[in-house]
Amino acid sequence: MNVTGTPYEMGYAVGKLMKSEILANIVSFESYISNNIEAILEMVYVPKFLAKIFGNYAVDMFNGLIDLDAIVTLPYTPSRYTDEMKGMADASEIEFKRIRNLNLVQEVLQSAGASSILGAWG
Numbered sequence: 108m109n110v111t112g113t114p115y116e117m118g119y120a121v122g123k124l125m126k127s128e129i130l131a132n133i134v135s136f137e138s139y140i141s142n143n144i145e146a147i148l149e150m151v152y153v154p155k156f157l158a159k160i161f162g163n164y165a166v167d168m169f170n171g172l173i174d175l176d177a178i179v180t181l182p183y184t185p186s187r188y189t190d191e192m193k194g195m196a197d198a199s200e201i202e203f204k205r206i207r208n209l210n211l212v213q214e215v216l217q218s219a220g221a222s223s224i225l226g227a228w229g
Contacts, residue, residue: 108121114191
């Protein structure tokens with residue numbers, strides 16, 4: 108896909124064209140998190156017994172870690188990334204936080220050495 112314009116406009120175009128794919132990806136991601144939350148929390152140094160104690164709230168705990176990461180990294184994150192996700196959220200009618208969380212989960216898990224990511228242009 109080749110989109111042009113401001114970051115918001117590019118995100119909007121992607122959100123409009125890929126709404127069902129974005130939603131399917133987010134639903135799959137959220138399902139994976141729910142089904143594997145104890146192991147995921149252990150990767151980010153939350154002891155398994157603590158994840159079990161929190162039970163159904165463990166997913167909220169993980170989302171809280173992503174929220175914290177978003178707050179801490181915001182001063183160092185170029186606005187173009189947030190603008191693009193806002194455009195995508197507006198066009199796809201998917202909550203911004205769900206799109207943001209899918210994009211930031213890598214940051215939280217990377218700190219645990221559990222994964223890596225690559226972005227490439229050109």
